[in-house]
Amino acid sequence: MYFSSKIKEERQKHNLSQQQLGEKLNISRQSISKWERGESYPSIELLIKISDLFEITLDELVKQDNSLKEKIIKDSQQLAYPRWKLFFDILLTIGFFIILAKIFVVIGNKFFDLNIAFLQGSLLFQIGPFFMSIIGAIGSESLAKKYK
Template sequence: MEFAKKLKEERLKHNLSQEDLARELNISRQSISKWELEKGYPNIETLIILSDLFNISIDELIKGDSFLKEKIIKEGKLGELKMTDQFKWLYVVSSILVVAWLFILPWYNLSGLTLSIINLIGIIYFGIVVNYVKNNKKNFFN
């Protein structure tokens, strides 16, 4: 059964109008209509809420709709890629900043306390990033 048909079936089984369901999901009624007319699909977060609301698994909700399954898989992979790229850049930028803090700033005429505080902040920041990378190696270095 395709998602559109399953959504409508579950909505009617729970005595909900499109307006009622839209209110539950905090979206427009037109979105529900679009899904039921097979002109669009909800995102994964909304699918989770729908499965909870209808007390069925996500698998039951999307079973038979190969397009929606592919869309969810693709969104998941893109989401992972974006996060990985963001943290790679964070790692690179923080590395450059730490090098600057530790090796370039001491050549400037800053008071000892100011320099110590700047270095401490840099080391803590770098430590947080290194800790994140260490704990997420599998996802980070794809």
């Protein structure tokens, strides 16, 4: 919780209220309060503004606070292949919905005598949605872990 105490210490050293600091950073007083209580952290842009305002380095603000360092790293990560990830997510979703539709048709045919034929022709239509879901899940999961 180094950041929370550091921001409060610097704010008080510069004789600023939470409201005044919020106005200088164009944010609410409540945001400053949350930072000082350790409930949230600012974005990297705000950290730079704070560093400039208090004339301290980013190292002094960030380096001792592991949670803040992790947040900055996570915020800066971008997926390496966002379009492929979206493709696999869509494939997973379509496969899942086809499987659900088939289940509802089977239940409807069995209990309500509906006599609906839904994707019952070939083996491809029988196992295709299952494989779509599996391939979509594997592709999506593997690409979710790849960052630029």
